[in-house]
Structures are given as structure tokens and as C-alpha cells.
Amino acid sequence: MANILFLTGASNVGKSTLIYEVARAAKLNMKGFFAREIQQAGTNLGFELCAASQLQVPQPVDPAHIFIDRRVHPAHINPQVFAEFGVALLQDCQPKDVVLLDEIGGIELLVPEFMQALQALFLKDLTIIGVFKAEGNYQRQQRQQHFDVTAQRQQLLQAIAAQQGRVLPVAVNQEQIRQTIQVFLDV
Secondary structure, three states, X not given: OOEEEEEXXXXXXXHHHHHHHHHHHOOOOOEEEEEEEEEEOOEEEEEEEEEHHHHOOOOOXXXXXXXXXXXXXXXXXXXXXXXXXXXXXXXXXXXXXXXXXXXXXXXXXXXXXXXXXXXXXXXXXXXXXXXXXXXXXHHHHHHHHOOOOHHHHHHHHHHHHHOOOEEEEOOOOHHHHHHHHHHHHOO
């Protein structure tokens, strides 16, 4: 059974930053993934799916792993990135690994293979930490990109609860959340 902790909250409150800072300070070798924002001159050009190992050793952007490309209008969505690279990253997780899932709860849930791999991950003997897309963020993305994964989000929340996992809201008391992450990761 997985040990699961997700943070949730509005954009730019520091959910990912808190996880990354604790993981880097502890020099954790994590599996899983994170979504990296691609920027140029302060403009968001899209998002790339990256292996969690890139937190310790950053790599250049890989165009094959861009799943939202905002250089075109309307934004180009490529869920195939999750069907192939995302599933491979999840299947690479072995018992006792610390797994980063940053973030889940959006367009990746449109991919049945990814949903299956994610649900299978929750049943393994792993430590899973990540970010679950806040409801308000999901609704905004849903309106902009015209997709609906409400049922899949509910399935994931139920799967997390079934494993006695936690989804903690992050707003202002970041030091308390940082301490919670440190205790959770035993660092």
C-alpha cells in the first residue's frame, strides 16, 4: 500500500516549490514526473513533462515531451505525451521508491493508459508526494481548453482516500506544510 501526500491550492502559492526544496535539501533520488513551465521573456509558452530525476540534474527542453504548446492559438494539447512517456515514468517506479507526481488532476486524465498506470501506482509499496490540481485551477483550464475530467478527478480522490492518503490545502502557513513534507518523507 502506498503512503500518499498531495498538496493542493491556488496557482503560485508555492506547492511545488516546497516539495522541490525539501527533496533537493535531502538529496532525494525520486522517480515519477513534474510539469516544467516553458518560458521565454516572461511569457508562458507551454508545459513539458519531465522525469523527476531532472530536479537534481536539469536537462534542456525536449520538444517530444511538450504536452501544452501555447506558441500556437488555440494552445495545442498533446495527451500522447502521457500515454507514452508519462506511463513509462510511472511504470519505472519500484517498491520503496519515493515518487513525485507534480501535478495531476488535469488533461493527463484524458489518457486511459495513464489513468490505469496511476491507479496501479497507488497500490504499490511506494511513498508518493505531489500536487493535485485545485478545483478552481481545473475549472479555469477546463473552460480554456474545453475538456472534462471531473469523473476521473473524483476516481483519483477516492483512490487516494482508499489508501489513507492525504490531500492538504496550501495557502499561507508554508513552514507548517514544509515540516509536514519533511516528516512525511522522513528527512
